[in-house]
Amino acid sequence: MAEREVDRSVSQTVKAQLALRDQILSGSLRPGERISELQAVETTGASRTPVRMALVRLEEEGLLEAIPSGGFMVKAFSERDISDSIELRGTLEGLAARFAAERGVSARELEPLKECSAAIDELLRQVPISVDAFSSYVTLNARFHALLTELSRSPPLIRQIDRASALPFASPSGFVMAQSALPEAQQILIIGQEHHRVVIDAIENREGARAEAIMREHARLAVRNLRLALRNRTHLDLLPALALIKTATDQG
Template identity: 55%
Template sequence: MAPQVLADGVPESAQVRALLQLRELILSGELAGGSRIAELAIVERLGVSRTPVRAALLRLEQEGLLRALPGGGYVVETFSERDIADAIELRGTLEGLLARLAAERGAPAAVLTEARGVLARIDAVLATPTLDDEAFSDYVALNSRFHVLLAEMADSPTVERQLERVCALPFASPSGFVLAEAESTQARDMLIVAQDQHRQVLDAIERRESARAEAILREHSRLAQRNLRAVLAGHTQGQAHAAMPALKLIRRR
């Protein structure tokens, strides 16, 4: 099948690739917070045409990672702790709404079955006392899949689109809170709590308990708040920055 071509004649894959590469440059710290970005410089750096780069810059501005400058060009945004906290709170609110809608409308049996299977696989990952890098990566992927399935249960494309925008912000995604100190006992304990909440919300949706389902996911997002505060305030903050360069985008109070 021929690659999809957008209205401007540029293959869609080229735009997606430019977006992913540019986002990675920011989140890896190669383009530091506060640094100015010119379109031509990014074109030369990525080795692609101006059209996909222009689209990528616009998308990252919409996500909040870049801010357009009045005279042209962009600057890499930084975020206050309150910005991140608000984004996580909004994500919990939207996920809670989707869980409530899923419980009220009735989730598809096939999606519920897949979600139960994902939780069983997470149980297997968390069965060991500590998580190595491979197990941690497995958890992140499975956790992300479970949250995708939760959103699908509600069958609300409108709310899902808003959730996708919020989750694109650094640290706001459902897996954002597990990206630091993964091998610590404290981190694993937090994942155990999160997994228990996963089971509770799935149970509430199956039982059509809409208020309970919404409340559980609102509370679930607060684990992310707690973890982020611990990482920023903890004595291993320097190590966290090395493992997670995007933390440098956060301005301390």
């Protein structure tokens, strides 16, 4: 009975966390807006203890900031904050690629990565790429990065990559949907897919330094997407969370 209660509490915490995160990233909660426990209980339908834990977890993720007088506030982020988070993820993914290359990966282990890359190739044959195709790309790209990380065979590194990817806007596809409305979109995806091919080749040929370098460069493509998205805020419907990011102009 006690175990069932613990499982139920954890499940409620996760549901509350996901619901509140969605409210923040969808723009329903604005930067600087205060969230109280009671308000979160009402909007999520969870009880107070799971909601309290969910709010703490979102603070740990960096989406909320605790207020000394009680409650939490939705955080705003600088462009530099996001760039640093993406750079951190790229550094860790580069290390994962180097481990995979240096430790050796069998043809059978590499096959799912190649299949994922081939599926992305199929999407990119569309001209122009539809919004639905961009959505499919997000799923495939996340799978590619997850498969690559697993090839490192390093549980401590995998945990750190998961933590880095959970930082606000730092995931591999964080700005893809906002990018979908831009004229440069297809070219950026083509460059990213070429990075995917190169890292597969580097791992296959056990070229650790090359594999590491390309994944670090690949993350910098996400920084380029960030800058494009911030310069073209006319499509906030595709990524409302852009409203959480303050540019140098906003801060000036």
